[in-house]
Amino acid sequence: MSSQNIESIKTIFESRLTTLEHLLNSAQTHFNGSESFLQERIAADMLPLGTQVAFTCNQPRNFALWCDGKPMDNLDPEVPSLVLAYEHITNTKGLLSDIDTEDEKLSKTTRIDLGPELYIEMSGSEYVNDFLMPNFYFHMVTAYDILRMAGVPIGKRDYMMHLVPFLKQG
Incomplete structure (x- = not known):
């Protein structure tokens, strides 16, 4: 990131959190409103999707807190509902916007x-x-992989949504 500044970092986090929301929306549609997919995991010794959402949010959350001179404050890793998952994303975006x-x-x-x-x-x-x-992308990709493994019809286009403004035809 050669032109790294606080604003560009915020933009990266915000756009990828929007992608995470999109991935959860896709899963919600695929599973007809059932929230059981939040307990899916890639392997028995890995944390479930709900926890991956919390851990994905922790990185921009702690960035915002660090910018404000406050100590790290990770979210509860138990995310048993979509309401809570979306709330974590919304609250994290709010912290970012207040930097x-x-x-x-x-x-x-x-x-x-x-x-x-x-x-x-x-x-x-x-x-x-x-x-x-690295932690942000690790947990976001893990969330994406869990959803793919669970059969949610998502692909690279869904993961790379932040590139849509750059698309051109011709």
């Missing part, structure tokens, strides 16, 4: 607490590029 910080924050060293007596220190840009974005 009011300067781009200089990306160059400052930040400490990220990961647990008792465990932390990392890195620049804001490294925090975004090496921590938040």
